[in-house]
Amino acid sequence: MGLVVLACLAGVGAWLTGLIGLIMITSGNATGWVLLVTGVLLLALTIVAIVAAVCLRVAPESQPGAANPHFDEPQPSQDPRGG
Structure with a gap:
């Protein structure tokens, strides 16, 4: 459960910091690279x-x-009509 919460929080943080950093880079601010x-x-x-x-x-x-001892043993069909 803790890993799911960590993943959600990190995902939201990645989205926010990446988006703000990209906006700051396009406006010419060098701090955007850090974000x-x-x-x-x-x-x-x-x-x-x-x-x-x-x-x-x-x-x-x-x-x-x-090993399963019955693994290689053939099992007869349960169908009375045969095959």
């Missing part, structure tokens, strides 16, 4: 937080264990 770089870093943090949240939420891969 734009900060927005890009926040966007990267958003992506990392989303990927981490998804990885934690998805079920883990199956672990190796004992």
